[in-house]
Amino acid sequence: MNKIALIYMGGTFGCIGEPLSPMPESTFIPQLQQLLPTKYQTIVSCFQAASIKDSSACTAQDWLQLIQQIQTLQLQNFQHFIIIHGTDTLSYASAVLAQFLQQSCHVILTGSQFPLLNIEGTALRSKTDALDNLNTSLEAITQIKAGVYLSFHQQVFYAQTAFKVHTTDLNAFNGIAIQEEYQDFSSKALLPLHVEMMHIEKANMLNIINWMMLPIEKDQLSQNLKQLLNQVPDFLIIQAYGTGNLAVNDEIINLFQQLRTLGCQTILTTQVLHGGIDQRYAISQWIKETGILLSNSHTQADLYAKILKIYLQYPTSEQWHDHWQ
Structure with a gap:
């Protein structure tokens, strides 16, 4: 089967405690790996993003660093990527990746309205949409055509068309679903842009x-x-x-x-x-x-x-x- 790179970038998905706060990624990622379905244990490799933060604080620099990481992993024969990201700017992250990566690989971004783990961070939370969103993404990642997508609440949308429609509901995103006929004429024939440090520095301006x-x-x-x-x-x-x-x-x-x-x-x-x-x-x-x-x-x-x-x-x-x- 195809290798899958699972990149953790923060958000509610990886929070614990009450009130919620991010679990250190060095502790969270091993927990995440253990909760993967058995059939994915050997083909999914988990990575932490260069920038892990609340998604409301994300800017172009963070998403360009993520693209740079994806393009580096492509050189290591990864062509399928799942990104865990906070929901506040999930649609922005998805759109940026779609513009820059185009059809150069297979990418699904997802997140959650509830954390994956319980308050103590020791086991799966009893009420969570995180695992379901992750499993939907895992099932879809090797089935979709090359491109970038957003997955949420058992739906997969074309990334360019996705937007957040509810602040707290599980059915939080809308857009054109992959089952619908869709042709993106606005980015037709566009090539991916290889991200370099000069792009990240310029984006800050x-x-x-x-x-x-x-x-x-x-x-x-x-x-x-x-x-x-x-x-x-x-x-x-x-x-x-x-x-x-x-x-x-x-x-x-x-x-x-x-x-x-x-x-x-x-x-x-x-x-x-x-x-x-x-x-x-x-x-x-x-x-x-x-x-x-x-x-x-x-x-x-x-x-x-x-x-x-x-x-x-x-x-x-x-x-x-x-x-x-």
């Missing part, structure tokens, strides 16, 4: 501002945009209404143009979870004047992953714009 629009007057939006002129981000994401609708005036259009001149790429997306953006309406004709980019990503996490990759691939703001599609 990436500055993204995300605004979910609320009903305020245009004059207030103008004032907010003017504040950005003092410290310009690399990317400004505008989560507009409906199909990407945003009411603007000449001053707002001018401010978007100024931001682009100063090196900020503005990306228009929608705060609606399903359906994507559609620029049929006259209210959006201003987009052509400003050169704003349109999101073609499945989720907010997928958009973040695309921004990160294009930021690391190309050195200038105008190249980010030119290569966006």
Whole structure:
């Protein structure tokens, strides 16, 4: 059978005690190995990630180090990987791995709403979804096509499409399941990116501002945009209404143009979870004047992953714009 690398990256899955706190990975990983189903004992090798932390604290650096670890293990003939990760940013981790690894190997990310072990950390917890999520991932990892996926509550989703829908429920994630017909045109024919130290160092400098629009007057939006002129981000994401609708005036259009001149790429997306953006309406004709980019990503996490990759691939703001599609 195929060798499987199981990489532990922290999260509720590996917590013990009351209140919950992370069990030291040197103690947790042997416990994890013992709880693997018998048929996987000899083919699964457990590893700790370079960065183990609460997933709400994870950033691009942590996920790039994980990709680097996966790419190193590929040289040791591992092609199947299961990642245990906290649920807060599980969709972001999945989307980043999907963008960077593409179809170069088989990867499933999973986590849990309850810890694997009891309060003392000595045995399997009586009420836990951790083992079930892990077993689902183990059963699926050698059956799926090459690519990156997120597994939760007996479901396996395409990583680019997955998003968290509930803070505490066991059925916490949604997306396009592997049983559904799906073709990811946004990353068609893209090659994996081999992660090097220079990418990790550069990622620390990436500055993204995300605004979910609320009903305020245009004059207030103008004032907010003017504040950005003092410290310009690399990317400004505008989560507009409906199909990407945003009411603007000449001053707002001018401010978007100024931001682009100063090196900020503005990306228009929608705060609606399903359906994507559609620029049929006259209210959006201003987009052509400003050169704003349109999101073609499945989720907010997928958009973040695309921004990160294009930021690391190309050195200038105008190249980010030119290569966006």
